[in-house]
Amino acid sequence: MERFFKLKEFGTNIRTEIMAGITTFMTMAYILAVNPLVLGPSGLDTYGIFLATALGAGIFTLAMGLFVNFPVALAPGMGLNAYFATTVVASQATGHPISASMALAAVFLSGIIFLILTVTKVRQLLVVAVPDGLKHAITVGVGLFIAIIGLKTSGVMTISLDAFGRSFEQGSYTNLGGSETVIHMGNLEDPMVWLTIIGLIIIAALMVLRVRGAILFGILITTLIGAIPGIDVVDFGTLKGQDWAPDFTQLNFWDFDFADLLSTGLLTAIATFTFVELFDTFGTLVGTANRAGFLKNKDEGNKRIGKAMLVDSVAVSGGAMLGTSTMTAFVESSAGIAEGGRTGLTSSTTGVLFLLSLFLAPIALLIPTPATSAALIVVGVLMMQSVSEIDFKDLTIGIPAFLTVAMMPFTYNIANGISFGIVSYVVLATLANVRGEKTHKVHWLMWILFVLVIARYLFIGSEG
Incomplete structure (x- = not known):
C-alpha cells in the first residue's frame, strides 16, 4: 500500500491517510441526506437519488484515489443540483415541461463536452478568460441561491x-x-420552522467550536430533536422492518430522454451545467492542491491537476448515468488535507465509506426537511466567504460581480446571474479600455461568450 500510494514520498503514513479520509467523509456526508431533498421535486425517486449519490461519490472518489493519487473527493455538487431541480426541470421554454430524464440527458452531454474541453485543454483557456472577480461572484451567487432554497423549503421564508x-x-x-x-x-407557530432555526443554531455552534463533521452532526442532532413528543416531525418507528440492503433495481440508471434535445431550454441547461462546473471544479482542485503543497513543484502539480480534471469530467457523465445531477470535486476535501492527507489513500478511504453508506438508506431518508434545510443555509454561508475576494471598489469588476450575485437568487436562476455578469463585464471593461485604463483586458473568448449570451436572450428569451 505504501508503494502504490507513494506514502513515504509524500511524507505521510497509512494511519494519517485513513484518518484524513474519515475526516473528509464526515465533512461532506451531509450530501447523502441533502441531495435527495434538493432533487426530489424534480420527479426523481428519492431512494434512487440516495443510491446514485452514495454510489457515484464512492466510485468516482475511489477513482480519484486509485488512478490519480489525489486526496480529493467527489459528489453531486450543491448549486448545480438546485439548478437541476428548480430551473431546468421547471422550465416551460419549449412549450412543455422538461422532465427529469431530459435534464439528466443534459447533464450527461455536459459531461461529454467537459471531457472534450479537458482533453483539448480548452478548459484551462476558459478559466484564464473569465476574470477572478466573476469567478468568486459565481460562487457567492450560488451560495445565496442555495440559502434561499433552504429558507423557502423549510418555511422560514415564504415567497x-x-x-x-x-x-x-x-x-x-x-x-x-x-x-x-x-x-x-x-x-413561527409551525414546528418545522422552529426546528429549522434550532438546527441552524446547532450547526453554527458546532462550526464555531471547530467540530469536525459539524454539518453532519448538526443534521443528526436536529433529527433526534424532531422525534421528541410534541414535535413529532420524525418517527423512528418507521425503521422497523426496513430492508437495509440496497435495492439497485430502484436506481435511476441510464434514465435519459434525448427527445427534443435541441430544444432551447436544454441547450441553455447544457451550457450552464458546463460553465458553472468548469469554474467550480477548477477552483476546488487548484485550492486543495495548493493547500497540500503540490504546486511547489509546478510541473508535477499541474500534471496531477490535469489527471484529476479528467476523472472529474468522466464523473459528470457517470453520475448522470446513475441518476443524479452534476458530480464535482468537493471543497470539503480540504478538511482531510488539513488532517495530513496527501495521497489517494485519503480519497480511497472516503470512497469506501460512501459505498458502505449504501446500507444506511433508511436512516438517511428519515432525516426531516428542517435538518437538511438548516444545512443548506450553512452551506450558503460558507460559499458566501468568497465575497471577500471581490474588489467592489473597482466598479469595472464590482458592478458585474454584483449583478452576478444578485441575479442568481432574485431571478431564481443561476444562468441569469452568469449571463448578466459576462455581458456587463465585457461592456464596462471595453469602455474602460477606450478611456485609456488598461487594467481590464477583455479576453477574446469573453467576446464569444458575450455574443452567445446576447443571442440566447434574443432568440430564446429569459425562460430558456
Whole structure:
C-alpha cells in the first residue's frame, strides 16, 4: 500500500491517510441526506437519488484515489443540483415541461463536452478568460441561491408570487408595501420552522467550536430533536422492518430522454451545467492542491491537476448515468488535507465509506426537511466567504460581480446571474479600455461568450 500510494514520498503514513479520509467523509456526508431533498421535486425517486449519490461519490472518489493519487473527493455538487431541480426541470421554454430524464440527458452531454474541453485543454483557456472577480461572484451567487432554497423549503421564508403578479397587472408597485410583500417571514407557530432555526443554531455552534463533521452532526442532532413528543416531525418507528440492503433495481440508471434535445431550454441547461462546473471544479482542485503543497513543484502539480480534471469530467457523465445531477470535486476535501492527507489513500478511504453508506438508506431518508434545510443555509454561508475576494471598489469588476450575485437568487436562476455578469463585464471593461485604463483586458473568448449570451436572450428569451 505504501508503494502504490507513494506514502513515504509524500511524507505521510497509512494511519494519517485513513484518518484524513474519515475526516473528509464526515465533512461532506451531509450530501447523502441533502441531495435527495434538493432533487426530489424534480420527479426523481428519492431512494434512487440516495443510491446514485452514495454510489457515484464512492466510485468516482475511489477513482480519484486509485488512478490519480489525489486526496480529493467527489459528489453531486450543491448549486448545480438546485439548478437541476428548480430551473431546468421547471422550465416551460419549449412549450412543455422538461422532465427529469431530459435534464439528466443534459447533464450527461455536459459531461461529454467537459471531457472534450479537458482533453483539448480548452478548459484551462476558459478559466484564464473569465476574470477572478466573476469567478468568486459565481460562487457567492450560488451560495445565496442555495440559502434561499433552504429558507423557502423549510418555511422560514415564504415567497408570495401572487402579490407580485397582481402589482404588475395594476401597473404599480405601491401594493408591494405592508403585508403585500413578495418575501414574507414564515409562520413561527409551525414546528418545522422552529426546528429549522434550532438546527441552524446547532450547526453554527458546532462550526464555531471547530467540530469536525459539524454539518453532519448538526443534521443528526436536529433529527433526534424532531422525534421528541410534541414535535413529532420524525418517527423512528418507521425503521422497523426496513430492508437495509440496497435495492439497485430502484436506481435511476441510464434514465435519459434525448427527445427534443435541441430544444432551447436544454441547450441553455447544457451550457450552464458546463460553465458553472468548469469554474467550480477548477477552483476546488487548484485550492486543495495548493493547500497540500503540490504546486511547489509546478510541473508535477499541474500534471496531477490535469489527471484529476479528467476523472472529474468522466464523473459528470457517470453520475448522470446513475441518476443524479452534476458530480464535482468537493471543497470539503480540504478538511482531510488539513488532517495530513496527501495521497489517494485519503480519497480511497472516503470512497469506501460512501459505498458502505449504501446500507444506511433508511436512516438517511428519515432525516426531516428542517435538518437538511438548516444545512443548506450553512452551506450558503460558507460559499458566501468568497465575497471577500471581490474588489467592489473597482466598479469595472464590482458592478458585474454584483449583478452576478444578485441575479442568481432574485431571478431564481443561476444562468441569469452568469449571463448578466459576462455581458456587463465585457461592456464596462471595453469602455474602460477606450478611456485609456488598461487594467481590464477583455479576453477574446469573453467576446464569444458575450455574443452567445446576447443571442440566447434574443432568440430564446429569459425562460430558456
